[in-house]
Amino acid sequence: MRVLLLLCCAVAFGQKLPLATIPPGKVMMVIQPHHDDHTTDYGMGGLIAKITDAGYESWFVRSSNDEKDGAHGYPHNDMYNLRESEAGTKILGMKGVYSLNWRNDYMDAIPLQELRAQIILLIRKHKPDVVLGHDPWGHYDRNPDHRKVARALAEAVWMAGLANVHPEHLELGFEPHRVPHLFLKARVDYGRGHEANVAVELNESQVRRKEKAYVAHRNVYASPGMARSVKAQLQAEGLTVPEFAGKTDEEAAVMIEEWYMDWISRKRGAENGVKYAEVYWYRGEFDHLPGLTDYLKANVVTR
Amino acid sequence: MKVLILLLCAVLAQAKTVLVVTADAPDFVLAAGGTIASMAASGDRVVLVRVTNDDKDSWNLSAEETASRVKEEVERAAKVLGIAQVHSLGYRAGELGGVSPTEIRDRLLFYVRLVKPDVMLIPNPYAEYVEVLDRHYTGMAAEEARRIAALENHQPPFAQAGLATHVVKELYYYAQPFDPRRREAESTATFAPQPKVVDIASSLEKKLRASQALTTVNYSMAMRIRKRLDESGRRLPLLDVVNEESVRKLVEINVRKLAEIAAKDSGYKLAEEFLYAGPDYQVPAKLR
Numbered sequence: 001m002r003v004l005l006l007l008c009c010a011v012a013f014g015q016k017l018p019l020a021t022i023p024p025g026k027v028m029m030v031i032q033p034h035h036d037d038h039t040t041d042y043g044m045g046g047l048i049a050k051i052t053d054a055g056y057e058s059w060f061v062r063s064s065n066d067e068k069d070g071a072h073g074y075p076h077n078d079m080y081n082l083r084e085s086e087a088g089t090k091i092l093g094m095k096g097v098y099s100l101n102w103r104n105d106y107m108d109a110i111p112l113q114e115l116r117a118q119i120i121l122l123i124r125k126h127k128p129d130v131v132l133g134h135d136p137w138g139h140y141d142r143n144p145d146h147r148k149v150a151r152a153l154a155e156a157v158w159m160a161g162l163a164n165v166h167p168e169h170l171e172l173g174f175e176p177h178r179v180p181h182l183f184l185k186a187r188v189d190y191g192r193g194h195e196a197n198v199a200v201e202l203n204e205s206q207v208r209r210k211e212k213a214y215v216a217h218r219n220v221y222a223s224p225g226m227a228r229s230v231k232a233q234l235q236a237e238g239l240t241v242p243e244f245a246g247k248t249d250e251e252a253a254v255m256i257e258e259w260y261m262d263w264i265s266r267k268r269g270a271e272n273g274v275k276y277a278e279v280y281w282y283r284g285e286f287d288h289l290p291g292l293t294d295y296l297k298a299n300v301v302t303r
Numbered sequence: 304m305k306v307l308i309l310l311l312c313a314v315l316a317q318a319k320t321v322l323v324v325t326a327d328a329p330d331f332v333l334a335a336g337g338t339i340a341s342m343a344a345s346g347d348r349v350v351l352v353r354v355t356n357d358d359k360d361s362w363n364l365s366a367e368e369t370a371s372r373v374k375e376e377v378e379r380a381a382k383v384l385g386i387a388q389v390h391s392l393g394y395r396a397g398e399l400g401g402v403s404p405t406e407i408r409d410r411l412l413f414y415v416r417l418v419k420p421d422v423m424l425i426p427n428p429y430a431e432y433v434e435v436l437d438r439h440y441t442g443m444a445a446e447e448a449r450r451i452a453a454l455e456n457h458q459p460p461f462a463q464a465g466l467a468t469h470v471v472k473e474l475y476y477y478a479q480p481f482d483p484r485r486r487e488a489e490s491t492a493t494f495a496p497q498p499k500v501v502d503i504a505s506s507l508e509k510k511l512r513a514s515q516a517l518t519t520v521n522y523s524m525a526m527r528i529r530k531r532l533d534e535s536g537r538r539l540p541l542l543d544v545v546n547e548e549s550v551r552k553l554v555e556i557n558v559r560k561l562a563e564i565a566a567k568d569s570g571y572k573l574a575e576e577f578l579y580a581g582p583d584y585q586v587p588a589k590l591r
Contacts, residue, residue, distance in 0.1 A: 112400040137431040151400070151436065158434050159397055161527065164359045164366040180531060193431065195483050285531060288434055290480050290564060291557035296539065303536050
């Protein structure tokens with residue numbers, strides 16, 4: 001009984017993460033492989049909304065051309081997905097989308113340093129205080145684009161701060177810029193590797209915008225076929241969902257996707273003692289100097 | 304006199320050859336410098352292979368000037384730690400992701416067969432959240448080089464040039480403390496390296512002096528901290544004036560704190576932490 005109680009306590013209290021605060025700053029960049037990675041089931045639409053609510057100017061970088069994602073053939077998928085990415089990011093309050101257009105799901109073969117150079121250039125142009133991206137350390141990620149972009153990003157955020165890295169950029173008037181705050185994301189249910197170390201509390205409005213941004217990707221989410229399939233499965237079990245009454249399959253699909261976003265936000269919230277949350281691995285401005293972080297916290301003063 | 308000679312012979316008989324592989328100048332000093340100094344002080348012969356040329360990290364210096372200065376500084380740091388030889392492979396810093404892993408591996412393989420170490424210290428390629436990915440690529444290549452050094456079908460021309468196969472008995476994986484799960488063994492000693500904490504109280508001063516010898520990267524670190532604080536309306540009194548004295552102090556704080564972090568819950572006051580693949584690795588005691 002005592003062991004059971006201890007286990008319950010560990011589950012109830014042991015897993016809670018500290019709540020992150022939004023770092024002071026003006027510019028955020030979200031640098032991801034795909035059109036929808038800013039707002040997927042495990043991602044980051046809530047945090048993006050929260051940071052734009054705090055007054056940040058925000059930019060989204062789509063690294064691939066997303067030609068494989070959707071049922072309309074390569075060129076059409078590329079165009080649909082880019083437009084929907086623009087729509088989704090607009091809902092979240094972001095200012096614009098850069099598309100690097102590398103070939104979707106073929107990024108394993110591209111030169112890492114070329115991709116990294118593109119990201120470094122954009123970092124030096126916008127000087128982001130906060131960058132959000134995919135965690136390169138997450139295990140069991142089946143997607144080659146995730147791995148490549150994550151690795152390029154992981155180096156770009158600090159190498160952009162060194163003048164001897166792509167000194168040609170400085171000819172444009174750009175300056176070296178190390179990104180001080182980094183939030184990385186990966187599936188927390190994929191095993192080891194990605195170690196979330198903070199939870200970000202979301203409010204009702206941020207979760208609703210996250211839902212809307214997610215279903216803006218209509219080329220890949222909220223398909224009427226998915227709703228028909230769900231309804232058929234329920235019917236086979238003698239079940240119905242009252243909310244579906246009078247709704248088209250497309251409207252039902254949108255509701256299902258929005259519930260999904262609501263559910264995952266509530267789940268992460270419940271795990272961390274708040275109503276809604278997302279979880280991330282966060283690296284602060286001096287966390288890359290583990291021997292100095294405590295000293296700097298204790299001794300840095302305001303001018 | 305006879306006793307002294309006998310004692311000396313006994314020490315020499317136990318002395319090992321140690322090969323340290325590092326991606327860059329500061330990493331081997333900050334993560335393993337105390338242990339290396341202790342090994343050298345106990346009579347071990349230590350050789351360092353440095354994979355990149357460290358040409359990127361400096362303040363207001365060209366890449367060429369940076370590389371040239373850091374090479375001298377690494378050699379100075381190595382001397383402080385008691386390292387007998389330094390070999391620099393000269394790959395450009397931050398660019399190992401674009402180099403063939405097999406090429407790096409086989410260059411390291413050459414040194415494994417040349418130096419014939421009993422012990423290797425390599426960057427842990429599995430340590431998570433290490434932002435300098437050159438350390439990951441170097442660690443992967445070094446781990447492979449250690450394994451294939453014993454296999455005659457790898458690089459037969461090396462054998463023809465007099466470099467025989469060689470078995471490295473002990474392997475230390477080092478990393479600065481970024482990985483939150485770095486103290487968890489991933490499996491038993493037969494299948495995975497085990498956490499090992501090494502007391503460095505007696506060698507900390509050497510580690511500190513070696514770290515302070517890396518003046519180019521240290522000055523760069525201090526200036527970048529100051530730049531970040533300036534940009535955000537803050538200051539660190541220690542860095543109001545960035546000079547030799549203030550940078551040396553900053554390095555001392557860093558080195559001492561790293562040693563305290565590694566020593567946590569170990570019973571030591573100052574330490575370094577590793578994952579260690581010793582004699583039990585891959586061949587359990589009962590089968591040896």
